[in-house]
Amino acid sequence: MPYENLTTFFGKPVEDFQPGMETWDFAGAVPRFRIEYDSEDNVPAMLGNYAALPGAEATDALVIGYWQGDDSSDSSQVVVEALVTYAERFPNLRALFLGDIVSEENEISWINQSDLSALWPAFPHLEHMQVRGATDLALGRFEAPRLTTLIIESGGLPRRVVQEALAAGAPELRHLELWLGTDEYGGDSTPEDFADLFAGRLFPKLNTLALRDCAYADDLAAALAEAPVLERISTLDLSLGNLTDEGAEALLASPTVAKLSRLDLHHHFLTEATMTRLAALGPAVDLSEQQEPDEYAGEIYRNIAVSE
Helix, strand or coil: CCCCCCCEECCEEEEECCCCCCCCCCCCCEEEECCCCCCCCCHHHHHHHHHCCCCHHHCCEEEECCCCCCCCCCCCHHHHHHHHHCHHHCCCCCEEEECCCCCCCCCHHHCECCECCCHHHHCCCCCEEEEECCECCECCCCECCCCCEEEEECCECCHHHHHHHHCCECCCCCEEEEEEECHHHCCCCCHHHHHHHHCCCCCCCCCEEEEEEECCHHHHHHHHCCCHHHHCCCEEECCCCCCCHHHHHHHHCCCCHHHCCEEECCCECCCHHHHHHHHCCCCEEECCCECCCEEECCEEECCCCCCC
8 A cells, every 4th residue: 555665575674775875785675765855866866876886786676766856747767767777787686666655755646657668678587566656657568578466556547558567478477466546547447458358368377366446346346257367366356446235246146256265355335244245255355444435415435445
């Protein structure tokens, strides 16, 4: 969730890299590069300082935090360019998180990303790619032969980015996590955009499918209930969305859903009776964070967990 900075990443503790540091424990910690709101430092320069350290080639994971300083319109482009510039110093990079930015620094839908397509050929050994923020985000049409985890966190994920993620050349992908968000923040995808994925034509090694923070969670559940992809995954995650009893009925009627190992529905709008039935369905089901609808001017609103 975008409320606390990472403390661990890729199996190691995360520590902030500070300007002027002359040593780093490459085996023991993952460096995070971020600046304060009014800082005169900048993340690309910090990356350059780190890349120049003896032993930097041992780096296997990097975390990029707040880069915008006092200009909230600054995108990640300069950070991406710096990463590509220093790529030869990180030949063993296996994990990258671009956007470890919490809400008190910048709301998730105000994080300005950029075109990330140059990162894929620069870091061919990437196994874990995680991005927070979808404004101006582009993945490009990319090949990532070792990628096992792709996570994109957003308050509104554009259809174009969904399509780029699903078109990835990632034969080893096991964990796909997309925060779909709401159309108020650019999330204009529909269940139809996932037709090939749901039909089982993509990512043959997929084990965890997480379509989270979705404003059309009922339609998504209905589309997934009989989807062939469920026959080969073990975990389905529809958490953080606005799932109601309508979507839950489709899941309950699906024999394939009942065979899953884990079903994550936390943050939902289900009734107690439906929760009881889901708890007995078969898989381990997370039904925490039951929500109540809001009413305003006679309209009922069921809000997703993360949008702004």
